[in-house]
Amino acid sequence: xxxxxxxxxxxxxxxxxxxxxxxxxxxxxxxxxxxxxxxxxxxxxxxxxxxxxxxxxxxxxxxxxxxxxxxxxxxxxxxxxxxxxxxxxxxxxxxxxxxxxxxxxxxxxxxxxxxxxxxxxxxxxxxxxxxxxxxxxxxxxxxxxxxxxxxxxxxxxxxxxxxxxxxxxxxxxxxxxxxxxxxxxxxxxxxxxxxxxxxxxxxxxxxxxxxxxxxxxxxxxxxxxxxxxxxxxxxxxxxxxxxxxxxxxxxxxxxxxxxxxxxxxxxxxxxxxxxxxxxxxxxxxxxxxxxxxxxxxxxxxxxxxxxxxxxxxxxxxxxxxxxxxxxxxxxxxxxxxxxxxxxxxxxxxxxxxxxxxxxxxxxxxxxxxxxxxxxxxxxxxxxxxxxxxxxxxxxxxxxxxxxxxxxxxxxxxxxxxxxxxxxxxxxxxxxxxxxxxxxxxxxxxxxxxxxxxxxxxxxxxxxxxxxx
Numbered sequence: 038x039x040x041x042x043x044x045x046x047x048x049x050x051x052x053x054x055x056x057x058x059x060x061x062x063x064x065x066x067x068x069x070x071x072x073x074x075x076x077x078x079x080x081x082x083x084x085x086x087x088x089x090x091x092x093x094x095x096x097x098x099x100x101x102x103x104x105x106x107x108x109x110x111x112x113x114x115x116x117x118x119x120x121x122x123x124x125x126x127x128x129x130x131x132x133x134x135x136x137x138x139x140x141x142x143x144x145x146x147x148x149x150x151x152x153x154x155x156x157x158x159x160x161x162x163x164x165x166x167x168x169x170x171x172x173x174x175x176x177x178x179x180x181x182x183x184x185x186x187x188x189x190x191x192x193x194x195x196x197x198x199x200x201x202x203x204x205x206x207x208x209x210x211x212x213x214x215x216x217x218x219x220x221x222x223x224x225x226x227x228x229x230x231x232x233x234x235x236x237x238x239x240x241x242x243x244x245x246x247x248x249x250x251x252x253x254x255x256x257x258x259x260x261x262x263x264x265x266x267x268x269x270x271x272x273x274x275x276x277x278x279x280x281x282x283x284x285x286x287x288x289x290x291x292x293x294x295x296x297x298x299x300x301x302x303x304x305x306x307x308x309x310x311x312x313x314x315x316x317x318x319x320x321x322x323x324x325x326x327x328x329x330x331x332x333x334x335x336x337x338x339x340x341x342x343x344x345x346x347x348x349x350x351x352x353x354x355x356x357x358x359x360x361x362x363x364x365x366x367x368x369x370x371x372x373x374x375x376x377x378x379x380x381x382x383x384x385x386x387x388x389x390x391x392x393x394x395x396x397x398x399x400x401x402x403x404x405x406x407x408x409x410x411x412x413x414x415x416x417x418x419x420x421x422x423x424x425x426x427x428x429x430x431x432x433x434x435x436x437x438x439x440x441x442x443x444x445x446x447x448x449x450x451x452x453x454x455x456x457x458x459x460x461x462x463x464x465x466x467x468x469x470x471x472x473x474x475x476x477x478x479x480x481x482x483x484x485x486x487x488x489x490x491x492x493x494x495x496x497x498x499x500x501x502x503x504x505x
Contacts, residue, residue, distance in 0.1 A: 053352065053359045057336050063205060065332035070212045076321040077216070078237040081223045083318065083386040090234050091387060092313040093174035097165045099320065100295065100302045101158065102182060105150050107291035109190055115284025116142065117197040119276060120263070124202045129262040134273045136198055136256075136263045138280065141270050143194030147187030154183030165299060166306040171313065178234040185242025188249040195252035202263050211251045215244040283426075290430045297438040300445050304458055312455055315395035318386040322379075322400075326371050326407055333364045334418035341422025350483060350495050353419060357477070361415050368407040375404040395455065402456040406463030412470035413437070416477045423486040432476060436469025 083091035116139035123132040158179050167175055196208035219240055226236025256265040305316050337360050344352045375382070383396045413436075417429040444461035476482065487495060 053340075053355055054363070057333075057340060057356065057360055057363070061332050061336045063209070064335050065329060067205075067209045067212060068328040068331055070209070070216045071328075073216050076324070077219050077223055078241060079317060079321050080386055081220075081227050082234060082237050083314070084388075085228050086233050088310060088314040088387055088389050088392055089170050090174055091392075092168075092171050092310055092317055093234050094178055094237055094317070097162050097167045097171075097302055097306065098175045098179040098182070099317070100165070100298050101154075101161050101179060104292060104295035104299065105154060105186075106189060106193075107295050108288045109146050109150065110193055111286075111288030111291040112146075112281070112284040113139070113142070113190075113194050113197050114287050115280040115282065116194065117200060119279050119283065120198055120202065124263065127262075131276075132262045133264075133269070135276050135280075136265060137269045137271060138273045138276045139194050139198055140191075140256075140265055141272050142277070142280065143191045144187060144270070147190040150190065151183050151186040154186060155180055158183065161299075165303040168306060168310060168313065170310060174234045178238045181235060181238035182241060185245050188242060188245040192245060192248040192252055195249065195256055198256060198263060199252065202261070207255055208252065211248050214251075215248045218247060219244045286426050286430045290433055293434045293438045297441045300442055301458070301461075304445055304449060307453075308455060311389070311391040312395045314387065314389070314392045315383075315399060318383055318392070319396055319399045319403075321386070322375060322382055323403070326368070329367050329371065330364065330410060330414045333360055333367070334414040336360065337415055337418035338422040341419045345423045345486065350487075353423065353483075357415060357419050361411060364411045364415055365408055368411055372404045372407050375400055379404075398455050399459055402459040403462060406466070409463045409470055410466040412473050413466060416473040420477065420482050423483060424489060425482045425486055428476065428482065429473075432472045433469060436472050437465050440465035440468050 078094050079091060082094050116135065120132060120135045120139065123135055159176060162172060162175055162179075192211075196211070199205070199208050222240035222243060223237055226232045226240050230236060232239065253265065256263065257267070259265075302316075305313055337356060340356050340360075341353050344350070344356070379397050379400045380393055383393045387393070413433065417433065420429050441461050444464065445458070448461070449458050483495070
C-alpha cells in the first residue's frame, strides 16, 4: 500500500512532465504490441500471398471487425470503472459480483458478436463495395475471425479486470507472448502450409484463445477478492446497469467512429486494388501515430482524474499545456519519419510498385497534418478524467465523424481522387480540435464536474508560477 500511496502522491505533487511520461511509456508499449499483433498478418500475407490478400485482411474486414470489437471495448470500460471503484473501497462482495458480471458479459458478448458477424458479413462486405477479386478472400478471412470472437472479448474483459485492480504487467506479458506466437503461426499456416488468408485468420484466433486462457487462469488462481469462480459467473442486474450506464457512451462513440470509417472504406473500394492495398498498409503505418496519441490521451485521463480527486485543478490545466507540447513534438517527429522513409516502410508490406506509388500519395496528403489531431486526444482525455464523458462524445462524433461523412458525400464525388478523400481526415481533425479548444477554455466542464462531485468551488488561481 505504501508504494500505491507514493504513486498517487507523485501524480498530484510530482513534476508534471515526469509523471506523464511514467504513465505514457507503459501504455504505449502495450499498444505497440497490439498494433504489431494486428500488423503481422498484413506483412506476411502481403509478402507471401499477394496484394489481393493484403487488401482482404485489412480494408473492409478490418473496418467491420473494429466496428463490433470497438463497441464492446468501449462498453467494457464501464466494467473497469465499476471494479476499480469497488476494489479501491475494499468491498469484497461487490467486487466479486462485478468481476463475475463482467466475465459473463465477455462470454455472452463473444457469442452474440460471433453469430452477428457470421450472418451479416456477406451483406456488410457487399455494402462496402468490396471488389470481386477481393470478396472471397475477405469473406473467408472474416468468417474464421468471427468464430474466435469469444476468445477475443474474454481476453479484453479479463485484461480490463486485471488493470482495474492495479495489475497492468501481466496483460502486457500475455500480449507480447501472443504477438510472438502469432508470427510463428502465421509463418506456419500462411507460408509453410500455404493456407493463404485462412491461415492468417486461424493463427489469429488461436493466439486469442491462448491469451484468453492465460488471463482466465490468472483470475481463477488469484487469492484476492477478484478471483473468478466458474460456478459464480452470472449477471448481477444492478451492476450490469451501472456498467452499461458508464460504458455505453464510449461504445456508441466507437460505433459512430467506425461507421464513418465504413463509409470511407466503401469509397476506397471504388478505387482499384492498388489503392485498397495501399490503404490497408497505410492503416498499419498510421497505427503508430494513433498508438502514441492514444497513450497521451490515456495518460492525461489518469493524471486529470487523480488531480481532480485531490482538487488540484491548476495542475490539470498545466497538464494540458505540458502534454500538448509533448504530443505536438511527437506528431512532428512521426510526420517527418513517415514522409522521409515512406517508400521503405511500404516495402515491408509489399514489393508491388503500383501499391507503393498509391501509398505515397496517401502519405503525402495525410502525414504533414498529424498535428491537427493532437488537441482532440489531449483535451478529451483531460475532460473525461474530470468526469465529463458526454460532451467529449458529442464533440468527437460531430467533428470527426459527421464532418468526415459530409466530406465523403459531397466533396469527394466532385473530385474523385485518393488525395481528395484523404484530406477529409485532417480537415475533420482540425474542426474537432477547434471545438475542443473552445469547450475547454470556456471552463464549464470543470465547474459542472466540481458541482457533481460535491467539492467546494474552485479557489482563485495562483499568480505565482509553479515548476512543471
